[in-house]
Amino acid sequence: MSTTDYAVRPVPQIIAHEVHKPRETKKWVDWVTTTDHKKIGIMYMVTTFVFFILGGVEALLMRVQLGVPNNTLISAEHYNQLLTIHGTTMIFLFVVPIMAGFGNYFVPLMIGARDMAFPRLNALSYWLLLFGGIVFYFTLFFRPPEAGWWSYPPLSEALYSPSAGQDAWIFLIHITGISSLVGAINFYATIVNMRAPGMSWGRLPLFVWSILIYAVLLIVALPVVAAAVTMLLTDRHFGTHFFDPTNHGSPVLWQHLFWFFGHPEVYIMILPGFGIISEVIPVFSRKPIFGYKAIAAATSVIAFLAVLVWAHHMFASPVPVVVLGFFMLSSFLIGVPTGVKIFNWIATLWRGSLVMTASLYYAVGFIAIFVIGGITGIFLAIFPVDWQLNDTYFVVAHFHYVLMGGAVFTIFAGIYYWFPKMTGRLLNERAGKVSFWIMFIGFNMTFFVQHALGLSGMPRRIYTYQPGLGWSTYNLISTIGSFILSAGILVTVINIAHSFKHGRIAGPDPWKANTLEWFTTSPPPVNNFDAIPRVRSVEPMRDIRRQVERSTGVTQKTGGSERFARV
Amino acid sequence: MLASLALAPGAFANFLTPKSGGSPNADSIAELYKLVLYIAAFVFLVVELTLLYSVYKFRAKKGAVAAQIHGNTRLEIGWTVAAGLILVVLTVITFIKLPSIINPPNSDPKGLVLSASTTEPSPPNGRKLTICVTGRQYIWRYTYGAACQQNPFTTKLPYSYQQMVAPANTTVVLVIQSTDVIHSWWIPSMGGKVDAVPGYTTYTWFKAPYAGAIYHGQCAQLCGRNHAAMTALVKVVSPTDYQAWIQQQTAAINAANQQVIQLRRVLTATGNL
Numbered sequence: 001m002s003t004t005d006y007a008v009r010p011v012p013q014i015i016a017h018e019v020h021k022p023r024e025t026k027k028w029v030d031w032v033t034t035t036d037h038k039k040i041g042i043m044y045m046v047t048t049f050v051f052f053i054l055g056g057v058e059a060l061l062m063r064v065q066l067g068v069p070n071n072t073l074i075s076a077e078h079y080n081q082l083l084t085i086h087g088t089t090m091i092f093l094f095v096v097p098i099m100a101g102f103g104n105y106f107v108p109l110m111i112g113a114r115d116m117a118f119p120r121l122n123a124l125s126y127w128l129l130l131f132g133g134i135v136f137y138f139t140l141f142f143r144p145p146e147a148g149w150w151s152y153p154p155l156s157e158a159l160y161s162p163s164a165g166q167d168a169w170i171f172l173i174h175i176t177g178i179s180s181l182v183g184a185i186n187f188y189a190t191i192v193n194m195r196a197p198g199m200s201w202g203r204l205p206l207f208v209w210s211i212l213i214y215a216v217l218l219i220v221a222l223p224v225v226a227a228a229v230t231m232l233l234t235d236r237h238f239g240t241h242f243f244d245p246t247n248h249g250s251p252v253l254w255q256h257l258f259w260f261f262g263h264p265e266v267y268i269m270i271l272p273g274f275g276i277i278s279e280v281i282p283v284f285s286r287k288p289i290f291g292y293k294a295i296a297a298a299t300s301v302i303a304f305l306a307v308l309v310w311a312h313h314m315f316a317s318p319v320p321v322v323v324l325g326f327f328m329l330s331s332f333l334i335g336v337p338t339g340v341k342i343f344n345w346i347a348t349l350w351r352g353s354l355v356m357t358a359s360l361y362y363a364v365g366f367i368a369i370f371v372i373g374g375i376t377g378i379f380l381a382i383f384p385v386d387w388q389l390n391d392t393y394f395v396v397a398h399f400h401y402v403l404m405g406g407a408v409f410t411i412f413a414g415i416y417y418w419f420p421k422m423t424g425r426l427l428n429e430r431a432g433k434v435s436f437w438i439m440f441i442g443f444n445m446t447f448f449v450q451h452a453l454g455l456s457g458m459p460r461r462i463y464t465y466q467p468g469l470g471w472s473t474y475n476l477i478s479t480i481g482s483f484i485l486s487a488g489i490l491v492t493v494i495n496i497a498h499s500f501k502h503g504r505i506a507g508p509d510p511w512k513a514n515t516l517e518w519f520t521t522s523p524p525p526v527n528n529f530d531a532i533p534r535v536r537s538v539e540p541m542r543d544i545r546r547q548v549e550r551s552t553g554v555t556q557k558t559g560g561s562e563r564f565a566r567v
Numbered sequence: 568m569l570a571s572l573a574l575a576p577g578a579f580a581n582f583l584t585p586k587s588g589g590s591p592n593a594d595s596i597a598e599l600y601k602l603v604l605y606i607a608a609f610v611f612l613v614v615e616l617t618l619l620y621s622v623y624k625f626r627a628k629k630g631a632v633a634a635q636i637h638g639n640t641r642l643e644i645g646w647t648v649a650a651g652l653i654l655v656v657l658t659v660i661t662f663i664k665l666p667s668i669i670n671p672p673n674s675d676p677k678g679l680v681l682s683a684s685t686t687e688p689s690p691p692n693g694r695k696l697t698i699c700v701t702g703r704q705y706i707w708r709y710t711y712g713a714a715c716q717q718n719p720f721t722t723k724l725p726y727s728y729q730q731m732v733a734p735a736n737t738t739v740v741l742v743i744q745s746t747d748v749i750h751s752w753w754i755p756s757m758g759g760k761v762d763a764v765p766g767y768t769t770y771t772w773f774k775a776p777y778a779g780a781i782y783h784g785q786c787a788q789l790c791g792r793n794h795a796a797m798t799a800l801v802k803v804v805s806p807t808d809y810q811a812w813i814q815q816q817t818a819a820i821n822a823a824n825q826q827v828i829q830l831r832r833v834l835t836a837t838g839n840l
Contacts, residue, residue, distance in 0.1 A: 077792050146792070152748075152749055154765060155749065160704075246766075249766075252767070285633060286627070287633040288636070291637075291638040291639075293638070316761055318762065318768075325662075328661070332654040333654070335654060336647060336654070340650070342614065346618050347642070349622065351634040351636065352625050353627040354626045367618055368615060375607045375610060375611055378603065378607065378654075378657065382661050383661075384665060384759065385585075385596060385603065386759075387759020387761075388597075389585070391753075452583070457756075457783070460787075461789040462794060463794075463795050
């Protein structure tokens, strides 16, 4: 990095130097051996995005199979394998780790740190994730697992699923679990210990809050599923009978253990997305976030309640009515902090001066979609109603509204927001908006009718169905929608591939943003910052910009993209 | 005619509400669902319209300055309490509706009563019909009569597979078990689903109003490769027809058993077994 004269630099920006001496190694060796949080973050994001595409192709195959009744394109065996790999991929190899990718790249930058607390542990997290994914995907060449992503025993026991695919699934949970756990400890240590001077808990960016809570939830939930899958492994191979009802074991025990992990997992997937939205909306509204404390508190309350709602996945299982009542009420409660967040985001937009970037499109689209997912969640929390809806396409629609329309749209908002920081180039905004609209239409077309499918009595995880049950038209609409959705995603993939080389130069702070990652070059140097500024509010970058304006009398520019920064 | 109505052929089935009409518990769930739907629709409209309005109204324009508001404690408390109140309302209506969903009513006077047992959910007068539903990969077996709970496979009771026959206007308690993996019993028009978990016994009930109806359902819990083929039909007949069917089925099973016994004798005698 060259040292530029302070007065002529277009934006307040740290003078940053490369701290290591230039290496003679090849580029790929640099990537494989790196402990730089930014490189690891990028590897996380690229790897998980590849898994996202794979999981998407699996979903499309299932949608093609279901497009018409009595379809024979995909056999029952392969369909069960597809649904298992799709669910497992999207959860364990895409949404959870891509949030770790964002966290890796941006948490140190946002809190003014030079790296994560344990850089080598950080690299370990990534490589475990990659190898966990490879182990799992190698089953494609043998016999993939086919008991669903929650692998209920006895179906997942050796008697009914003898193939080694089920064991590969267990190893995937173990390996990616250790990866996430190590990463979570790293995030926790980093956020607690390495914040810039003056960055008290009340000035922590909301994305960092969400990663902190994400880490805590991972630390609480992952050991439980690790124990559960170990018990399944010993049941399958070493003669134990934890879940075997013919030997005094209990299949319901698995359900409790699995969902004690499984429900916090939902919040592990969505909370960092909430964090991204809480960063994107104030920046493009040109307004402070409405109710910072309420949002941070809501994040913590959601995490607390998240470990108290697991049995709402088991309303049709043998569970006493009083327990059903408890889990209905606790699931209701979690709706309150979630609602509070939605209200706060809308209040942030209110009376703002909205700069309609692609990132904000995705953020607003996310709110619109997530409201539907939240509301259908209330239906499912009411256990007598859930008796009709559980295990049907209504549930499939619900959690895709939360995770596809929810988490994935926040991820896209994050990609459009942070891509310039990671690469130094802007994504094409017009293509981003086109991508958004195609995705938004395709998404709703795919999943809205699935509510109706569930209400009409179609259970999930069936590989085909008879005509004349009232399901055919909905299924066809859904299948067509899924291809529109994919086309929308493809536009962004092309956008990323093209902009990586040919995008417009972004400059350090293209959006006039609020947080410290924009106070360094794009992309940042290895050491991030030479000097770390003192933090005096939730919006340190804004303070710095103002301070420079006061002292120089020059309105600060963004360094390349003024059109996004009209105030 | 009612049968074809119940199967609801056609392009579109239930778009906004769950199926019902085959039993009072299904009807109660549908009523509860509709109440929730009205509240949900209201919340949905308020939130989405506010969102749309703010995105439309507050777009950056020349000279527009964003209001620098950091929050409003009263407003925050207000919408937290409002959200809480909506949930209190939902809780109250759920618990008001709950008894009609989980407690079976008495059979109608013209209904049929074959047994009385105290170990399972019972209508107030204790008089009901018991049918055991046993899930196995990939078919449902129905054993008719309260004694089925001892062991549906060894007791000499009439049974059938895939299609259940049940009397109308009668409170039928279902005893649900599985012999292998987890299945889920679900006839949408006749109430919610109940998992059939090996090692556990679960119960549900229905009281079908119309003789002549046939209701479709299928296993709702992934149970292996042929999960999609594990369908179930409930054929509702009049109580007299039901008794006739039971006798006919018993006779048919006995005849088949006799045939097997004879065949076994012949095979044993000729040294082929």
